Amino acid sequence: MKLKLKIWRQRNSSDKGKFASYAVENVNPEMSMLECLDVLNETLIERGEEPVAFEHDCREGICGSCGFMINGVAHGPERATTVCQLTMRHFKDGQELVLEPWRARAFPPLKDLVVDRRSFDRIIEAGGYVSVSTGNAPDGNTIPIGKDTADHAMDAAACIGCGACVAACPNASSALFTGAKISHLGLLPQGQIEQDQRALNMVAQMNIEGFGNCTNIGECTGACPKEIPLEVIATMNRDYRRASSKSHKNHVRSVRPMTEWSNGSKLDIDPHATS
């Protein structure tokens, strides 16, 4: 099959960027979207042109590296599918596909379809963990956890942090991502000890990063390749509300960016990075 790819080309973060159209012949319907880009890049390299930059790693839909907009939909038209798992048979012969990177202030563009998603890392750093004293690992089933709870936590933990929720949200909100991370830890007994501080820290970081707010419209869960439910946002808001109503000894911690690729500065270590 033949496809016309209209791809966002941007040399670097300071470049303005523009669309460029490429005709791709001999697309195998069994190829994934990324393999289709591989084929295009081979021809671009042969012609001596710059290949299209895109992020990828596992190519089996679990790492969260890949992702871009296809015709205005994050990860393309198939539900619960990342672009690496999206096969070309879902498109029509001769169709034009518009490939655009995630667009959000908190995801500054780096090159072509690649954006800087370290704001997600900083949200995790702010509170997306469970503090464990080192030593021997405890026995697997010392703390009994109901199947319902375990399944529920697992549903939230399925988040791969690809950023499709932010990309699909008209407000560029990261509520679904932050909610998923808060939920999957807070649902289990090991994570409940730090539940309040986690909600305060992660919500604070999410707000500092310049994401928009959640208006509960649900575009995120529709675009999510792991089908994270909207419920996680309600869980985040509940945890945040409860934590806000209590008095705390600990300060709310936020994480500052250590390096700023997006503004061109090199390693700029902040002495108060985690204060």
Next chain:
Amino acid sequence: MSASAIDLQQRAPNFWQSTNGKKIVMAVTGFILFLFLIGHLLGNLLVYAGPERFNSYAEFLHFDGTLLWIARSILIIAVVLHIIATVQLAVRNKKARPVGYSRKKAINSSYASRTMYWSGPIVLAFVIFHLLEFTAGTIHPGTVFIPGDVYHNVVTGFQVWWVSAWYIIALILLGFHLRHGLWSMFQSFGVPHSLPRERANKRWALVVAVILIAGYISIPISVLTGLLK
């Protein structure tokens, strides 16, 4: 992009400064206004019981000036907070995506939820008009506004076709606002729910919005069709 790291506030936001806190405020104030809508509708439906009962109900609402203004103050504060939070969040949302998409398709959201920024301001304009027409009496096309004779004011007011049309359109938009707002408030306030429960909440929001708006709209329609004279 280079400005993004500098002009973002680096200190942790407090409850009101956080987007989540503002949404909780919007949920609570929205709920207060929803309760008012129920009470207001029940009172308004007394118009069908005739001029005497309707006017005496209106007089009853004014039985104590202080209490009346306390109730009004709660509503005004709720409206003001609801609007301040929305405007501040909307400004933030605009900044959150400095470069827009060339193409963007909505795949999973309702029409009502995507038009909250339209239905809200139009309903606000309606509320101001409504207060000027029936509470203050400064705008009262058709006939003279008689303070105290609420029945007369309502019937003669709605006999002007464009007043009724404007009410009906604005109330339908209020219905859209409620259709999203009524279930969204649970989400913002933080009441976790399973997916079937979420669907049920959305259905209930639709049913309640339709009942409320049908009740309100029935009054101008009854006047226009001559049922209320």
